[in-house]
Amino acid sequence: MTTVATTITQATEDATAVTYAARVEHVSKSFPAPGAPGGRQLVLDDITLDVAPGEFVTLLGASGCGKSTLLNLVAGLDLPSAGSIRTDGRPALMFQEHALFPWLTAGRNIELALRLRGVARPDRRPEAERLLELVRLKGAYGKRVHELSGGMRQRVALARALAQDSRLLLMDEPFAALDAITRDVLHDELTRVWQETGLSVLFVTHNVREAVKLAQRVVLLSSRPGRIAREWTVGIPQPRRIEDGAVAELSAEITEELREEIRRHGRH
Ligand SMILES: Nc1ncnc2c1ncn2[C@@H]1O[C@H](COP(=O)(O)OP(=O)(O)O)[C@@H](O)[C@H]1O
Numbered sequence: 242m243t244t245v246a247t248t249i250t251q252a253t254e255d256a257t258a259v260t261y262a263a264r265v266e267h268v269s270k271s272f273p274a275p276g277a278p279g280g281r282q283l284v285l286d287d288i289t290l291d292v293a294p295g296e297f298v299t300l301l302g303a304s305g306c307g308k309s310t311l312l313n314l315v316a317g318l319d320l321p322s323a324g325s326i327r328t329d330g331r332p333a334l335m336f337q338e339h340a341l342f343p344w345l346t347a348g349r350n351i352e353l354a355l356r357l358r359g360v361a362r363p364d365r366r367p368e369a370e371r372l373l374e375l376v377r378l379k380g381a382y383g384k385r386v387h388e389l390s391g392g393m394r395q396r397v398a399l400a401r402a403l404a405q406d407s408r409l410l411l412m413d414e415p416f417a418a419l420d421a422i423t424r425d426v427l428h429d430e431l432t433r434v435w436q437e438t439g440l441s442v443l444f445v446t447h448n449v450r451e452a453v454k455l456a457q458r459v460v461l462l463s464s465r466p467g468r469i470a471r472e473w474t475v476g477i478p479q480p481r482r483i484e485d486g487a488v489a490e491l492s493a494e495i496t497e498e499l500r501e502e503i504r505r506h507g508r509h
Pocket residue numbers: 272273284302303304305306307308309310311
């Protein structure tokens with residue numbers, strides 16, 4: 242594959258001039274192929290995708306199809322082999338692993354993000370308290386990470402991501418390790434936070450119902466290489482329940498398409 246000029250731009254222009262939260266244009270990514278000296282494995286092939294300001298997009302695909310690779314490129318953690326990626330400012334990230342500092346309290350973890358953002362010392366504590374309240378963890382300020390349940394840790398991780406005051410939140414299977422009921426509650430919280438803040442969200446998952454429950458738009462990635470196979474606009478009004486008929490119906494349709502993708506590419 243030829244490598245063309247690659248640009249990663251974190252737009253700093255006047256906000257009114259920016260019509261996207263993220264703009265991915267003709268992005269491909271290859272890695273050295275394991276066991277084939279000099280060979281390359283094409284993981285993402287010609288991905289073009291916009292996330293509009295305030296939009297909630299889920300990126301859905303089988304495991305190994307390149308979802309995390311794409312999210313890392315949007316995050317600027319890695320460079321595409323071809324194509325360009327632009328984001329409206331620096332995005333905030335949230336992963337399956339909460340990545341909180343265990344020696345700091347919940348509040349201090351959030352304050353650290355505030356400090357890195359340049360928030361003045363006297364303003365940090367009230368802002369951390371406000372963010373904890375936003376994720377419904379009022380009173381958890383002084384708790385250490387080991388005192389918190391898995392769901393509570395992800396709430397703190399969300400509050401810390403929000404502390405960065407980014408316009409785009411990138412989430413990589415953030416609730417995948419949680420039990421179904423906790424996950425369901427956190428879906429509702431995330432939807433509420435998204436509605437209250439007006440953030441743009443790009444959320445990666447392999448869980449079809451999760452994708453449908455959360456998104457305004459579901460983008461399905463194919464496997465080997467990852468390409469955009471299809472996308473669906475989800476018009477079901479929020480709040481949605483995972484067991485709603487309309488959610489189940491669309492999930493069934495998307496699952497069928499995903500099965501086709503997996504059948505085409507095997508080895509899953
Ligand atoms: N840094 C890397 N070096 C080599 N191969 C990688 C690297 N990152 C990901 N891959 C490969 O890219 C493919 C897609 O991985 P990934 O994006 O993690 O998939 P997903 O998140 O959809 O499960 C896998 O085959 C993986 O082995």
